[in-house]
Amino acid sequence: MKHRRRARGLPALEWTEDLSGGCARVTAVGGRSLRVENHTGVLELSETRVVLNTRRGPLCAEGRDLTLCDIRPGTLVIRGDIRRVDLPCKGGASSDEA
Numbered sequence: 375m376k377h378r379r380r381a382r383g384l385p386a387l388e389w390t391e392d393l394s395g396g397c398a399r400v401t402a403v404g405g406r407s408l409r410v411e412n413h414t415g416v417l418e419l420s421e422t423r424v425v426l427n428t429r430r431g432p433l434c435a436e437g438r439d440l441t442l443c444d445i446r447p448g449t450l451v452i453r454g455d456i457r458r459v460d461l462p463c464k465g466g467a468s469s470d471e472a
Contacts, residue, residue: 396412396429397429398410398412398426398428398429398430398461398462400459406453406454408459411449413448414426414428415427416450419442421454423440424440432460432462433461434458435458435460437457437458438457
């Protein structure tokens with residue numbers, strides 16, 4: 375007889391969506407560099423605004439002299455004077471609409 379373990383109450387299982395690429399992972403290094411993983415495309419790109427598509431909605435970085443660096447499938451780095459980052463909320467709508 376085999377026993378199955380239930381996955382209740384295990385905090386590590388909360389990471390499943392993140393590990394499977396379900397949500398964007400954002401890493402900021404000071405105000406000059408922002409690494410975004412698990413995005414699904416660039417929606418807008420200018421020197422003052424970068425908008426990336428994610429499965430949870432748009433992710434927006436604003437600032438000055440913004441450029442895209444180290445571009446790989448699903449991952450990129452935004453460099454420049456980053457002043458603001460708006461992350462998508464769980465439902466996909468912007469936090470301003472809540």
